[in-house]
Amino acid sequence: MKKKLVIITGPTAVGKTDASLLLASKLNTEIISADSMQIYKYMDIGSAKASKEERNLIKHHLIDIVDPKxxxxxxxxxxxxxxxxKEMHSKDxxxxxxxxxxxxxxxxxCNLTFTESAKDADYRIYLEGLAKEQGNNYIHSMLKDIDLESYNNIHPNNLKRVIRALEVYKLSGKPFSSFKEEDIxxxxxxxxxxxxNMQRDKLYDRINERVDIMIENGLVDEVKWLMDYGCDKNMQSMKGIGYKEVLQYLTKDITLPQAVEMIKKGSRNYAKRQLTWFRKDPRANFIHKDAYANEEAIVNKILSDIDNH
Incomplete structure (x- = not known):
């Protein structure tokens, strides 16, 4: 029998922390972070980590595990x-x-084992060069004999996808289109x-307000400290929204009001991309927070799903 795993996600600033803390306490369990910025030590304000008090109440994993360099x-x-x-499942x-x-x-x-490991950088570079010389339609036509479904479904100008389909065929001998959704x-x-999720206007207001609070709470000083620590704009950690813009301000490329506006806009765009990403998974259940009285009502809905499954 498969063991249970609960996932609470959503766009930035939607309020995942409150719901997850309440759910974890009712389930008497622990939280595993799935946030690519919260993994870093010393990057607390811009990544909106749960507070030390909250983390003392409920054990959190995969927060503060990597040096930002x-x-x-x-x-x-x-x-x-x-x-x-695995360890948590062993403790029931x-x-x-x-x-x-x-x-x-x-x-x-997701069953991404193949798509994760299947890479042929040299072949990809060769195809990219060929596209520059001969045009996108030429590369696209290469699909016709080996993967007619992809040829019909992928637009010639979606070069990245066309190249991916050719690369997968070269490596596996199977058409890219044969790796179906149900396998993934x-x-x-x-x-x-x-x-x-919540109404877009409301979410955007929350994002803007959250950015203002981050600035008030000392995001500029946090980035200044990271610069002194030896972090620079080329590092993975410093490419996060909030950090890269403040870094530009501290290196005198932009003003602070410009940085703040850029963080707000970047966060709103990121929220849009996140929602697009989550919508593609047929297993995702969207919870519109506006339809629930409070966090407890949301958590009770989730608990009832788990109990009745």
């Missing part, structure tokens, strides 16, 4: 998270995965997947 891949995350999930606990990084979540609940959306866990 180090790289950390999705594969690194997957290995660490799978180990924690239901892990609660919380965070907005879609790639982290998918690494644990399978998991070793019994999944309860929830995407919190």
């Amino acid at each position: 180090e790289e950390f891949s999705v594969s690194d995350y997957k290995v660490r998270a799978q180990g924690i999930i 606990k239901i892990p609660v995965l919380v965070g907005g990084t879609g790639l982290y979540i998918d690494s644990l609940i 959306y399978t998991s070793e866990y019994d999944i309860f997947y929830y995407v919190l």
Whole structure:
């Protein structure tokens, strides 16, 4: 029998933390973070980590585990998270995965083994060069004999996807189109997947307000400290929204009001991308917070789903 895994995700600033803390306390379990910024030490304000008090109440995993000068891949995350999930299952606990990084979540609940490992960089570079010389239609026509379905479904100008289809065929001998959705959306866990959402205007107001609070709480000083620590704009950690803009302000490329506006806009665009990402998974249950009286009502809905499954 598959072991249970609960996922609480949603766009930035939607309010995942409150719901997940309440759910974890009612399930008497622990939280595993699925956030690609919260993995970093010393980056607290811009990544909106749960407070120390909240983390003392409920044990949180995969927060503050990487030095900001180090790289950390999705594969690194997957290995660490799978180990924690296994350990929690052995104690009969239901892990609660919380965070907005879609790639982290998918690494644990999607069958991506092939698409993760199947890469042929040289062939890809060759095809990119060929596209520049001969045009996108030429590359697209290469699909016709080997994968007619992809040829018909992928637009010639979606070069990245066309190249991916050719690369997959070269490596596997199978058409890209044969790797169907049902193969991807399978998991070793019994999944309860929830995407919190709210009215767009309300979400955008929350995002803008949250950015103002981050600035008030000392985001500029946090970035200043990271610069003194040796972090620079080329590091993975400093490419996060909030950090890269303040870094530009501190290096005198932009003013502080410009940085604040850029963070707000970047966060709103990120929220849009997150929702697009979550919508593609047929297992995701969208919870519109406006339809519930409070966090407790949302948590009770999730608990009832788990109990009745």
